[in-house]
Amino acid sequence: xxxSSSLQLSPVRDLQELCQSHNLELELLTSxxxxxxxxxxxxxxxxxYEKVSVTSHNKKEAAKVASQxxxxxxxxx
Numbered sequence: 745x746x747x748s749s750s751l752q753l754s755p756v757r758d759l760q761e762l763c764q765s766h767n768l769e770l771e772l773l774t775s776x777x778x779x780x781x782x783x784x785x786x787x788x789x790x791x792x793y794e795k796v797s798v799t800s801h802n803k804k805e806a807a808k809v810a811s812q813x814x815x816x817x818x819x820x821x
Contacts, residue, residue, distance in 0.1 A: 755811040759785070762818060768792055772807055785810040787818060794818060 756772070763770040768789040775782045783806040786795045796814045800806035 755808050755815060759787075759811040759815045759818075762815060763787055766790070766792075772810070774803060774807070776803075781806045783807045783810045785814045787814060792818075792821070 760770060762768075766789075768787050771784075771786045771788075773784040773786070775784075780799050780801055781803040782797060782799045783803070784795065784797045785807075787793070794814055794817050796810050796817065798806045798810040798813070800809065
């Protein structure tokens with residue numbers, strides 16, 4: 745059995761765990777305008793402030809992409 749090849753990790757959960765381990769506050773703010781969703785992912789605390797906004801027709805996809813982008817920004821620091 746190959747678990748790793750079919751297992752997809754959640755970018756939202758990865759970001760939540762990263763924030764918890766560094767005592768950072770994570771906010772995922774969702775708004776809907778017509779048929780599109782906008783998700784703003786924001787991380788604050790301990791001299792850190794990063795924000796990413798993503799718009800998509802799918803709320804889950806917008807949250808996933810925003811989390812991936814924010815996670816990447818934080819990993820660089």
